[in-house]
Amino acid sequence: MASFTERMVPVLVLWLAVCLAETWAVDRGNFKTCDQSAFCKRQRALKPGESPYRALLETMELTNTRLTLQLINDNNKVRLLLELYRLQGNITRVKINELKPLKPRYEVPDVLIREPPTEPLSLLSQDENGVVLSLGSESQRVIISARPFRLDIMEGSDVLMSLNSRGLLTFEHLRMRKDTFSYKVTSTVASTTKEEEEKVEDGMWEETFKSHSDSKPNGPSAISLDFSLPGVEHVYGIPEHADTLRLKTTENGDPYRLYNLDVFQYELYNPMALYGAVPVMLAHNTQRTTGIFWLNAAETWVDISSNTAGKTVFGKMLDYVQGSSETPQTDVRWISESGIIDVFLMLGPTPKDVFSQYASLTGTQSFPPLASLGYHQCRWNYNDQEDVQSVDAGFDEHDIPYDFIWLDIEHTDGKRYFTWDPHKFATPKEMLQGLMDKKRKLVAIVDPHIKVDSNYKIHNEIRSKGFYIKNKDGGDYEGWCWPGSASYPDFFRADMRAWWASMFAYDQYEGSMENMYTWNDMNEPSVFNGPEVTMHKDTVHGAWEHRDVHNLYGFYVQMATAEGLIQRSGGIERPFVLTRAFFAGSQRYGAVWTGDNAAEWDHLKISIPMCLSLGLVGISFCGADVGGFFKSPSTELLVRWYQTGAYQPFFRAHAHLDTPRREPWLFGPENTALIREAVRQRYTLLPYWYQQFYHAHRTGEPIMRPLIQLFRKGRHVLKLSVPLMFFNSAAGRDLLVHPVTEEGARGVTAYLPGKDTVWFDIHTFQKHNGAQNLYIPVTMSSIPVFQRGGSIIPRKVRVRRSSTCMEHDPYTLYVALNLQRTAEGELYIDDGHTFNYEKKEFIHRRLSFAKNILSSVNLAPDAQFTTRSWIERVVILGASKPSKVTLQTADGQDSQLEFDFDASMSVLTLRKPGMNAGADWTVMLQ
């Protein structure tokens, strides 16, 4: 939906019109740079050098599960407590807190799915310089050096990661505020008396930004730690930023910022904060992939530097050829405003291992209802029930499938969520029933800002229960948002979340039905008149300040909403909730989108790295507003965006209130046909998407993957063709998608990886060899997609008006043979919408082709499910002509299958084998 106040404040409207009309870009002045954020400026002023911290080895305690050790800052004598855990699955956890803080410091709850199970640590050696511990049974060790304190993780003779090796560990301990006199203590005084308090700097006890003042009653509390990654040239992750997949070095600009913000008309290719924050970074090279998960919910900045950053590609190639370069190394530094250091070092070694390590901490992608993988039609706003009905009818008239139609904020009674506009949506159940009759669904928006209005039930209840976030003086915090004056429920309270969830019950949420789902927008939280369009940091959540918890707000809103949708069905139905703000762990509650983008080609392009980055840190269910939210796309851009969106996990078109209508059939029959074709391709592949989501749900592996991950062994690819990643996306393991994202393109060059791999164009079945840059001529109808030789992909080619209508339809199996003439794939089937799969009600089969035999075997013999779907066709790509084809079913019956062989493309099509999709069977080519 929307982000900002273009309608709310006339003065601002005018101002924006004057200042932004031409550039159409973010107003940077609304958002802080590191220099304007006092703690970031303070911390960043500290340069690498010898750390003042020393490990007090005599305080070391080692139990079976953890090591504790005190650290002392030799400048101020403040002691810290270091805890070190070895976690199951090759993860090391390092926690650092004050030994005796004045008051507790915030530790992030609810993000970890459980207290991570530990493994024993054992002491290998110890002297006055440090200790060496063994990390599990492998050859991994951790070396704790005492003076200065540093921590190195080794495997064999390789250093995987070093902490505080650049001496940037800082821990601003909590302190009593000095009276105003001591404000004047100068740095000279401070430095002469070492044991005295550090100098008092601006912004420690109070900070102002524009007209907003932050009272900071607890004073400075920032933390920082550096990590060195030897052998690593590139790092990825830490979404959300509108930037390339590969993170850039930040020495010459601001660090990447993680602070959930509603950024109006965001700019591309920069490190500014956006709507969500996942403090997880991946480091990748040909030998190893590792990850750093910095569990902190406060405002965070991440600096990246690299010793190879300045080198040209040629320089790197020279180094490579000569083998004489220094080891590449990337250094990273994390800075957070408050809380503690709680960091998980995920040690790989493969990308898959890192994904599973991270999933073991924060959980996997929720398994969404199948229908939510279909196409979503959204607009700010579908005006009334009649409008909804006519758009719905438009899809039938133009024979374009869709599953969800969406209602933005205007459907409510005066932006009071959980209500309906009495004139425009007088009989919502009638509308929902109309959609249900066509097996379609609706999403209605529920934002977390609550209109302050004593005639509004939701407001009255939250206020009377004391559930609102409080301002620093103890009253209910009020800000300005869509409804005007609004307050914000304190989602950090479990009792508040439980109450919120109960509001989604059918008898509470009037007009709701089981085919209505929810969208949480504006949950950064967005406060139009707050600092940086968000909440004041000195508002209070029980014992904690908003400063401590900010990045978690959206996470909790979606959590409570998803819980509400589960509860209303008695725990039976899977929820679907879309959120704009997110944090680590948000993958457990639904989908995210990249917020308020614009109808520009660059925004289409950036949707790929933005969703790839999210997928790398667990959030697979990602999409961008198809067509672009702000502004109006050209027809060409709109068509290309549909073609791209059809191959991204969350596929929703959306548009700003002020833009002309853009339902798919409004651009002439030719373009309607192009869009229809893109959407139909999506629907034929729904079985594959669904299976990919099941896989992601089970393993934590991303669905949309960059090429680096697929082919990590291709050293040359990694070394020399890094830019490829920016514009390539691959859905799952088996499809390589290179959508056209250039205006007026006549061709694209796609890198097909894998030296011994072949790729089949899924439209023409043309075979291409891997490890080449392939030039593909394109027309407006082209969506270059390739199936990997060696894979089997199930499709349902009978596209109907919604995914639910296709439930019982038969499958076509696309078997793409590799050079060894083998292929493998899976088929997953369940009811598509309940949690019964957790009770083993599903079909999961392995499909494999080898030695001219294609067979289906049960991957889950203990699971039970029956399907009416059958196999209507098998298409084998790269096949040779058989003399006969025999089907053998479970009852031992043999039958001959008719087939068709296209010699020019080597495509063998088996006609109507007819076996049930859940059965055991074998097909032999002779």
Add this chain to the structure above:
Amino acid sequence: MSCQYLLLLLLSVGVSAVEVHRPRGVPLSKRQFYEEDKPFTCLDGSRTIPFDRVNDDYCDCQDGSDEPGTAACPNGSFHCTNAGFRPAFIPSSRINDGICDCCDTTDEYNSGASCQNTCRDLGRKERESLLKMAEIAKEGFQLKQQLIHEAKSGLEDKKLKLSEVQSSKKDLESKVEALRTVKETAEQPEKEAKERHMQAWEGKLGFESISPSTVCKDVSVAELMSHSELDPDSDSSFTEAEAQVLMGGVDKVDLAAFGAVWNNIKEKYLSEVRTYIPAPVETAQEETPVSDNDSDQYPEDDIPEEEEEEDEDDEDDDQDESDYKVRPLSFFITLGWTVLKFEISFDFGPSAEFGYLYSQCYELTTSEYIYRLCPFNRVSQKPKYGGSETNLGTWGKWAGPEDNIYSVMKYEHGTGCWQGPNRSTTVKLTCGKETVVTSTSEPSRCEYLMEFITPAVCQEPANLDSDLHEHEEL
């Protein structure tokens, strides 16, 4: 449209009495291609398959013709007979999808969906509504005939007036001619200078090329400027810019551009013109939207501040009374002529049947706004509870589909939207006895849609009465 459908419908009722054996989903018209026990050739001729592969739930033909009764082909279509109602084709993807599409339920033969046969019901309802519509169309069409008749006489009226105006112009010509003669003879020595001057102000009034053949010219900006009573902001200085604005920014307007200008100055003009032209233009004052109090701001005595002729001072004092009077009068006659020509220039439909809408306004009050449609003029919206009026577009053009261009009106260039287009309104016309706005909506930001009923769009109904009775007896 109603008539053809009705006929089709009635035909089908008759036909369906005889069930003809054919594969599921095949229309009667294609039955001959599906002969049992003979190989089937795909309708595109691409291949031939055994007949048992027709409707065997596997797509063999690229054109989908072998599976008319299953969902196997992505491009197939299914024919529902719908006895009692209209037959229909549906995409074959709607066969057995659990949703009842054919009223005879034949599309859901294997999905478990419990569909009711609603064809007879639908047929009856449609017949009823068609009858009702036919009734309306009939009455509407009669009204339309009346409108056409009135329009004809109105047009003749106007043409008559036009010629009257033309003849009064001719009078003026002779007057000017006479003056000229007087001047020429009386002031022979100053003749050359005089002539130059004459030409100058004649030029201003648009008379520079008076000749028996070209009687009239359109109004010019300079001319308008000389009439401070038409000053739109009544700040007593009628600038060239303002005149340009009134004239739509075109120095010498064509008739289309004049329309926009005319809407701006119409009322002021009408109050003025009465003093000069005894029989005012037909436009009825009370029906035009009274725009606040503008007209009161121009009391009569303010007006005849005659045009400021700069050259007047250095001229001789031989201005005679008649000359003084002639100039304003001639202007208004010219303007009046332009107005008439403008009104006649509207496309009021093939028989001017929409003419009666001109200078009328129709309102619709919704929960929030009062919408006002003044056909061939403008559409506006005013908040119900106070607030200023917003222009949703001024008359643009007829914008219906090629075969029915007079079914949609387009009003354009209304007040601009923030970050959006200028407001515009599409008015859809449907046949009815009354003239009334039935609904308004804003399907897209600042693009309004209005439904408008008028007898003027009613088509001549086919004589159905006898047909209907005959067929109902079947």
